[in-house]
Amino acid sequence: MALITYREALRQALTEEMERDPSVFVLGEEVGRYQGTFRVTEGLLQRFGEMRVVDTPISESGIAGMAIGAAMIGLRPVAEFMTFSFALIAADQLVNHAAKILYMFGGQIAVPVVFRGPAGGGAQLSAQHSHSLESWYAHIPGLKVVTPATPADAKGMLKTAIRDNNPVIFMEHAKLYSTRGEVPEGDYTVPFGVAEVKRKGRDVTLIAYSQPVLLALHAAEKLAETEGIECEVIDLRSLQPLDMDTVLQSVRKTHRAVVVHEDHRNVGFGAEVVARIQEFAFDDLDAPVLRVASADVPIPYARNLERAAFPSEEDIIRAVKRVVA
Amino acid sequence: MAHVIMPKMGDGMTEGTILRWLKKEGDSVEVGDIIAEIETDKASVELPAESSGKLANIQAKEGDTVPVGAVIAEILGEGEPAQVVGSVELEPSEPASPPTRKEPVVTAEQAEPPLQERVKASPLARRIAQEAGIDLAMIKGSGPGGRIVERDVQQFIASRQAAAQVPTVEPARPAAVRESPPAVGGEPLSRMRRLIAERTTITKQTVPHFYVTMDIDMTEAMALREKLNAALPEQSPKLSVNDLVTKACALALTRYPQVNALYQNERIYPSQEVHIGIAVALPDGLIVPVLRHCEKKTLRQIAAETRHLVEKARAGRLTPEEYTGATFSISNLGMFGVDEFIAIINPPAVAILAVGAVQKQPVALEDDTVVVRSRMKVTLSADHRALDGAVAAEFLRELKRVLENPYSLVE
Numbered sequence: 001m002a003l004i005t006y007r008e009a010l011r012q013a014l015t016e017e018m019e020r021d022p023s024v025f026v027l028g029e030e031v032g033r034y035q036g037t038f039r040v041t042e043g044l045l046q047r048f049g050e051m052r053v054v055d056t057p058i059s060e061s062g063i064a065g066m067a068i069g070a071a072m073i074g075l076r077p078v079a080e081f082m083t084f085s086f087a088l089i090a091a092d093q094l095v096n097h098a099a100k101i102l103y104m105f106g107g108q109i110a111v112p113v114v115f116r117g118p119a120g121g122g123a124q125l126s127a128q129h130s131h132s133l134e135s136w137y138a139h140i141p142g143l144k145v146v147t148p149a150t151p152a153d154a155k156g157m158l159k160t161a162i163r164d165n166n167p168v169i170f171m172e173h174a175k176l177y178s179t180r181g182e183v184p185e186g187d188y189t190v191p192f193g194v195a196e197v198k199r200k201g202r203d204v205t206l207i208a209y210s211q212p213v214l215l216a217l218h219a220a221e222k223l224a225e226t227e228g229i230e231c232e233v234i235d236l237r238s239l240q241p242l243d244m245d246t247v248l249q250s251v252r253k254t255h256r257a258v259v260v261h262e263d264h265r266n267v268g269f270g271a272e273v274v275a276r277i278q279e280f281a282f283d284d285l286d287a288p289v290l291r292v293a294s295a296d297v298p299i300p301y302a303r304n305l306e307r308a309a310f311p312s313e314e315d316i317i318r319a320v321k322r323v324v325a
Numbered sequence: 326m327a328h329v330i331m332p333k334m335g336d337g338m339t340e341g342t343i344l345r346w347l348k349k350e351g352d353s354v355e356v357g358d359i360i361a362e363i364e365t366d367k368a369s370v371e372l373p374a375e376s377s378g379k380l381a382n383i384q385a386k387e388g389d390t391v392p393v394g395a396v397i398a399e400i401l402g403e404g405e406p407a408q409v410v411g412s413v414e415l416e417p418s419e420p421a422s423p424p425t426r427k428e429p430v431v432t433a434e435q436a437e438p439p440l441q442e443r444v445k446a447s448p449l450a451r452r453i454a455q456e457a458g459i460d461l462a463m464i465k466g467s468g469p470g471g472r473i474v475e476r477d478v479q480q481f482i483a484s485r486q487a488a489a490q491v492p493t494v495e496p497a498r499p500a501a502v503r504e505s506p507p508a509v510g511g512e513p514l515s516r517m518r519r520l521i522a523e524r525t526t527i528t529k530q531t532v533p534h535f536y537v538t539m540d541i542d543m544t545e546a547m548a549l550r551e552k553l554n555a556a557l558p559e560q561s562p563k564l565s566v567n568d569l570v571t572k573a574c575a576l577a578l579t580r581y582p583q584v585n586a587l588y589q590n591e592r593i594y595p596s597q598e599v600h601i602g603i604a605v606a607l608p609d610g611l612i613v614p615v616l617r618h619c620e621k622k623t624l625r626q627i628a629a630e631t632r633h634l635v636e637k638a639r640a641g642r643l644t645p646e647e648y649t650g651a652t653f654s655i656s657n658l659g660m661f662g663v664d665e666f667i668a669i670i671n672p673p674a675v676a677i678l679a680v681g682a683v684q685k686q687p688v689a690l691e692d693d694t695v696v697v698r699s700r701m702k703v704t705l706s707a708d709h710r711a712l713d714g715a716v717a718a719e720f721l722r723e724l725k726r727v728l729e730n731p732y733s734l735v736e
Contacts, residue, residue: 255449255475286449286475287468325469 002185007177009151010040010116013158014078016187018048021076024162027054028063028080028117037082038118038177060086064093064115068167071113072101076162081117084171085131098167099142114161116170119147120211120262122310123174127298130306132263134210137169138239138272144168145240146192149213151181153237156190163189173211173262193241197250201232204320205250207273208260209236212311216260219316229324239269247273248281255286256323260316265293287323292316326405327376329398331391334365335645341365342390343397348380354400361397366520367612368643378402446473453478459485463531465591485530517610525669533709536667539721543683543699546731553624553735567603567657568628570680570703572734573727575599575619575627578653581720585652587673588711602651602671603631605638613671614638615651624734655680665702675711676720679704701728 004012018024025048030037032045032055045053056063060081067079081087087094094115101111121130138145144166148154154172161168198213199220208216213235220231232250236242251257257277259270270291277289295309331341344362348354354374361372374380378400385397444461446454450473454461457478464481466473514522546569554563578585582595599620602613614634619627637643656668659682668679681702688698703724707717727733 255447282448283452284449286447287472322469 001182003180004151004183005177006151006154006172006179006181007038007040009155009181009183010158010172011042011044012183013155013162014041014044015047017076017078017159017162018044018052020187021162023074024076024078025052025054025070026078026080027056027067029056029058029082031055031080036080038174040172040177041080060088060090061093064090064098067113067115068093068098068101068111071111071167072109076112076114078114078116078162081115083129083131083174084117084119084133085125085129087115087117088131088133094137094143094167094169095140099140102166103142110165111167112162112165114158114164114168114170116158116161117172118174118177119171120173120175121299122211122262122306124301124303124306125299126301130299132171132261132294134169134171134239134261135263135267135269135272138242138269142167143240144192144238145171146238147171147173147210148190148237149173149176149208149210149235151179152183153190153196153235155183156188157192157237159187160189160192164192171210175211176214179214190237192238193243195237195243195246196235197232197246198235199231199233201230201254203229203254203256204231204323205247205254205257206231206233206260206316206320207236207247207257207270208233209239209269210262212260212262215311215313216316219313219320222313223317223320227321229320231320236273242272242276244273244276244280247277251277251281252284255284257285257289258292258316258319258323259289260292260311262294262311264296265291266296268293287325290319290323292319326402327378327400328396329360329372329374329380329400331363331385331393331395331397332372333393334363334370335367335649338365338393338645340390340392343385343387344369345387346383350381350383350398352380354378354380364641365645366516367645367648369641370644374400376400376402378405444473445471447475449475450478453482457482460527462589463527471590515609517607517612521610528669528672532670532672534667534670534706535709535714535717536704536706537714537717537721538665538702538704539718539725541701541703541725542688542729543701546728546734547683547699549731549734562628562632564624564628565631566659566683566701567655567680568624568631569728569731569734570657570678571601571603571616571619571627571631571655572622572624573724573731574601574653574655574678575622576727576733577720577723579620580723581716583712583716584676584705584707584720586675586711587652588675588708589673593675593711596652598652600650600652602648602654602674603634604654604656604668605635607639607641612638612643612648613651613654614643614648617650653677659683659701665704667704668706670706670708672708675708676717677706678724679706 026041026044031041032053035042063079067077070077098111101109120132134145134147137143146157148157161170199217206216216233220233223229223231232254234247234250259273261268261270270293274289292311292315297309299309300306342364344364346361348360354360355377356374358374359371360374363370363372380398381401382399385391445466446461461473464473464477467477468474550564550569578599585599586593586595598618600615600617601619602615604611604613616630651671651674653674654671654677657680658666659680662682665681666679668677670677683699683701685697686700687695689695705717705721
């Protein structure tokens with residue numbers, strides 16, 4: 001085990017997979033000469049050369065189309081979006097092509113492509129550059145959507161994504177890149193569709209993914225210290241496929257749940273989780289399932305307003321207290 | 326084509342039994358015609374047609390018990406073919422226009438109790454309560470907005486168990502005798518028996534009863550009754566002792582509204598209106614028809630209405646409004662020569678009066694002379710959550726005063 005950053009973990013995964021499989025290559029804006037906007041691809045150009053680390057024009061639609069085409073002829077591209085806020089312009093490629101080609105061609109042509117990059121905000125990037133949007137992708141049959149929260153999962157899940165024969169939306173978070181965590185050395189993978197219980201608790205189930213997992217864990221610690229409320233914290237890790245078994249097992253124990261995400265509340269992924277909880281564990285619920293999410297407003301630039309719009313530790317604590325009331 | 330459904334005749338009714346079909350398939354029916362008699366937990370009622378046409382496709386035979394909302398027959402319009410039907414979901418948002426009828430009959434619409442506040446409870450609390458056979462109405466919710474949550478049900482179960490365990494003074498009986506199962510046979514409970522079993526069990530386990538007994542001199546009251554009855558035409562029904570007691574209770578209750586109260590959700594609702602339930606024995610149980618607004622009724626009105634209700638009760642024809650809503654109850658076993666007894670409260674009311682027989686007894690007067698007087702013992706069972714011994718005693722003292730000075734009964 002080594003204590004490394006989320007960023008380094010991603011880089012290790014890319015490096016090891018490119019070493020392992022010559023069909024794996026990286027493309028995107030500034031991934032080569034500039035070494036990556038968030039330094040994830042640092043050193044890759046020097047190590048693997050221009051054929052396998054491709055700087056592209058500023059055209060997300062082009063990046064996605066090129067990656068899909070390469071995947072269709074047998075390569076395993078890892079396309080980087082500088083942020084998922086910029087991927088909107090590639091929506092047709094992702095939704096109508098990447099997600100549908102296997103189906104439209106009767107299973108003859110797989111599209112083993114990974115689209116990765118940071119989602120979310122919190123660094124005063126304002127309304128156009130702070131999108132999460134995982135619920136958009138999770139809504140599309142044919143796409144896998146994963147949202148690792150720790151360096152270990154970032155590495156293990158990126159490897160799984162690269163080896164998957166289907167298009168994978170791999171959503172990182174800018175605020176996670178510098179976080180550190182224990183990461184197993186060498187080759188290992190983390191499967192999709194398996195949530196992880198990050199903290200055991202008996203009173204309330206906190207369900208989160210990506211960066212808000214850390215928020216939930218902090219809130220859980222504080223609640224345990226100050227209120228004696230023991231939260232069980234579940235990191236979904238993968239939204240599509242989604243591991244409801246782990247969630248339901250926990251809810252059947254705690255009888256209360258709060259879903260936390262950074263995306264807007266309205267029609268966010270939390271709504272899906274809440275819907276499934278009530279559908280499959282109705283008789284186990286002792287309180288309504290609540291959501292802690294971003295306000296339904298364009299994310300503001302001003303620091304104080306941005307803070308107010310994003311979910312906070314205090315918001316989680318308030319929600320937990322409401323469900324145990 | 327219109328469905329004829331098993332109507333919901335009162336809160337808590339989930340199924341009903343077809344006693345009798347008064348029309349047969351193919352008969353023409355008019356709106357309001359009585360087509361069947363239905364038996365609910367407590368009464369039998371007439372089922373009027375809600376549309377005109379030909380009765381067809383009778384689904385439930387006489388004696389069949391079917392859930393509320395189930396289709397039991399159809400009424401076909403002119404020339405309509407019969408269809409096979411199953412059941413329709415009943416949320417009696419139904420009949421568009423109320424049936425016009427010639428005589429007052431009870432319909433599902435009428436019998437529907439006034440909109441009650443739904444008990445707020447979490448799904449988990451509901452499940453646990455259901456599994457434990459607990460009526461959620463008996464539990465107070467501690468959650469947001471008074472929602473009943475898991476801990477409330479668990480606490481209720483725990484307290485019930487504790488209450489059940491306290492008087493575990495096991496009689497020293499051989500275990501073999503106690504544990505041996507009853508011999509073969511045994512009768513299943515009738516619906517009414519089962520209802521009585523459930524309600525009295527829950528009431529006795531959850532309502533802290535206490536009892537206060539009073540000896541009342543009925544000599545004057547009996548003399549008054551005799552005079553009043555003598556003045557009546559020969560064939561007209563006579564005033565009973567119970568009528569005097571009911572009227573006296575009505576007077577005393579208006580002066581002690583704490584005894585004429587409802588206890589619900591940890592709140593006490595003293596009532597200015599006096600609705601007295603009169604326990605009536607039936608071959609298979611008992612029912613408590615309710616004499617409404619006794620505070621406004623004369624002794625004769627009380628007597629006449631009681632007689633009417635008792636007759637309907639014995640015929641099994643009480644409507645739900647006629648056996649719900651009591652603010653106080655009277656149970657009289659005097660006619661059996663019972664000296665005194667104690668009764669179980671009829672919640673949410675907080676008290677019930679058990680009345681014994683009027684008996685001639687020697688009574689020692691102040692001057693140590695002994696005279697023969699007519700005496701009657703009454704015992705008030707009261708809910709200690711709502712009132713205390715002193716109030717119960719004051720109420721009984723007032724009742725005694727009224728009956729021993731009986732002319733206020735006819736004022």
